[in-house]
Amino acid sequence: MPALAAGFTAQVLFGALSYLLPVVLGGGPAAVRAANTEFARFGALRITIINLGLAICLLPVPSWVRVLCSGLVALGLAAFLPLIFRGIRASRRAKKNPPEPVTGNRKAQVRATKEERAAQQKQENRNSLGLAAAGVAAVLFAVAGGVALDPSATTAINASSTSAGVAATGETTRVSVEAKDMRFTPASVDVPAGNRLIIDLKNTDDEDVHDLVLADGHDSGRLAPGESTSLDVGIIGSDIDGWCSIAGHKQMGMVFTVNATGAAATRDAGDNDAADGGSADAMPGMDHDSAQSTGDDAANEGTASAASGLDFMADPGKDFSAQDAELPPAPGGTTHKEIFTVTEVEQVVAANVRQKLWLFNDTMPGPTLRGKVGDVFEITLVNDGSMGHSIDFHAGELAPDKPMRTIAPGKSLTYTFKATHSGIWMYHCATMPMSSHIANGMFGAVIIDPPELPAVDKEFVFVQSEFYLGPQGGVVDSEKVRREEPDAVVFNGFASQYDHEPLTAHVGERVRIWVLNVGPNRSSAFHIIGGQFDTVYKEGAYVLRPDNSEKGASQTLDLEAAQGGFVELEFAEAGHYPFVSHKMVDAERGAHGMVDVSK
Ligand SMILES: [Cu+2]
Structure with a gap:
């Protein structure tokens, strides 16, 4: 955050300088114009890189993306320093060699100069557009480079719903969790708000299948007995409820809680545990709301029960045939x-x-x-x-x-x-x-x-x-x-x-x-x-x-x-x-x- 503030301050400072310096240097309109030309060199490119780069640094992006983007921003700012010297030099040169006095038909000359300026302005606008595009490309390149350096970190972006408003600490909390006998062990994990959470989940049950689904949509997928996986939950900004989504397992108490610790942590929206003054600890049968996750429970949640279509009088259709209720005698043999x-x-x-x-x-x-x-x-x-x-x-x-x-x-x-x-x-x-x-x-x-x-x-x-x-x-x-x-x-x-x-x-x-x-x-x-x-x-x-x-x-x-x-x-x-x-x-x-x- 302080780096971002410094970036914006520097930009404002340099912007002010680029207007003030030519005026301070003086030497008539020609000298001012000459200095301005130097100060504005690659202006669109620099402004695009600095502002877009800073904006991306503000987002909850993977750390490598932030490193590359802030590097680009620093380059964009630094490029202004040599331009200051070039501007001063150009201004002095213009003062030494003032433009030739105006001669001949003044009206025609003024018209010609106006047309020249208009054409020049058009060309400059076109150049600026190209430079701005180049700036966007440079920043995108930095983002792509950052993601390539650490692909797993992109899940942090997906998790922005739970990390909203929480600055990433750059630290990772890693926890091993076992799924066995309708329990997650441990059943909860404390994560300092802003940390990235990785859950190493292992199904240690002998025969049953389990998974871990979090209310924010993260899903381990089903694990066969003995199978394990790593679930990257991304940056933790608030508490998250989790559970096994195999039908009935949540009701058996197979629930998990991510506790975001620290001042910035807040309860998930819609969860009233904190407001009720009750415990936020995992409890069998606690309610969860999620329409994003997969699994039996998720498939059932957020969707209308088929019971709404029940009509016991309704004709089941011509393809219907009732189960044969007649019972044949016991077959022979013992x-x-x-x-x-x-x-x-x-x-x-x-x-x-x-x-x-x-x-x-x-x-x-x-x-x-x-x-x-x-x-x-x-x-x-x-x-x-x-x-x-x-x-x-x-x-x-x-x-x-x-x-x-x-x-x-x-x-x-x-x-x-x-x-x-x-x-x-x-x-x-x-x-x-x-x-x-x-x-x-x-x-x-x-x-x-x-x-x-x-x-x-x-x-x-x-x-x-x-x-x-x-x-x-x-x-x-x-x-x-x-x-x-x-x-x-x-x-x-x-x-x-x-x-x-x-x-x-x-x-x-x-x-x-x-x-x-x-x-x-x-x-x-x-x-x-x-x-x-x-x-x-x-x-x-x-x-x-x-x-x-x-x-x-x-x-x-x-x-x-x-x-x-x-x-x-x-x-x-x-x-x-x-x-x-x-x-x-x-x-x-x-x-x-x-x-x-x-x-
Ligand atoms: Cu069964």
Whole structure:
């Protein structure tokens, strides 16, 4: 800053000198003009270089650019000194040899001189323009040279939003940060305002993918387990919030704070921590605003939720076909081998609503497995996703350590379990945060028939789950999951799908309906309007059998998250029988379907 002030002062001083000196030297108009000609030599070039150079030095430019530009400015100023001597010499020479006296036709001569001067002026203007252009070119050359000397420093220019008004100190703060177990360690860094910050980030997690996104738009990109990168944040002028943008990781507490220390430091605009007198320390679940960064959360933030397009009555279109709810009998054999491939695919989840789901074998719910007590299931899990995933089968009893471990993208594992008990069992991704992984589609059912399960005319299976919609085409909104505010509650992965494509049955047929509630947060109250259940099996036991001595029946199968069972009934007459979760708000947001019963 003092150098800049000196530069401007020198310029003003030299400017004044160039006008005063010729007058002081005297010697008539010719002498003054002669001195002026010398003082103005390369004037446009010098003025352009000095002023443009000084202006660039004022910007938050890389230090090499500042060095080269200030060098140019100094040269421009220094060039005036020899011109002063040349001016004095020219003035003296003009005084010694005064112009010849005026003779002949004075009028004609004056006219000729005027024309000459006009032509001369035109030429001078043209020269000045060329010189000014040369000055601009010289400064641009210095800037390019400065950037070439230190290319990484240009990010400092990008970071001007956070460094605005803070003079660069020329110092660099460098910090090593580890990403592991839903935490950044350390979770914050103190940076003297004006310092450049470089974060050396390493993902030391065994299997999960992480990144670091800052509120000012800096983004490390996704790091696979063991991978590392350096994030040049540029000049730090104020505090910056950061977080891992993999869906749900921020909600798990994976947040990071850059604390700008020193008098010049201010909180980021829009962050009221300081105003509230609260702590600016990183806290799980704190809110961040950013529309610039990338990643799951960023893709969700600043964009309208796809929930605004929800219309449970809307026709899903002629291409729509409902998920097959009919359940085939258990296949023969006692060993069931399956490959479950985790994919991340965009699918329609309600009329006009698309989400990027995380799925087992591209379906929501995942494949329904069925067997008998004592059967062995050998599942190969392949992670074709972009982050860590895993699987947990409630149908097996085993130590979760190895089979339920999270595997990185591209990895696979084999999960073998023996079905020791009957029931309709949930399976789901067990990678943190499970709420988001389940809500985004990673669940399914394993049905183990109770021994002597009577044959029926028709079996259906419904898996109830909740949608917490991100933007159109985006992933689950983990904030809504945390607040337990689902946008839709659905059977078999699509809102109200069996209203659009009703299931069918005949009067007098015995119908068994298996229901699994995977949540992740809400309970279910399965009810068929116009029907009564004479058989209820819930969580491993018959609650009700036909022809019981009490002559009792049941209206609702109540299921907490991760509970399941089945009901049986016969429809009394032909008609349209809606089925719902009798938690009415859920029935009104997608947990609703229809059975068309005919004779
Ligand atoms: Cu998962």
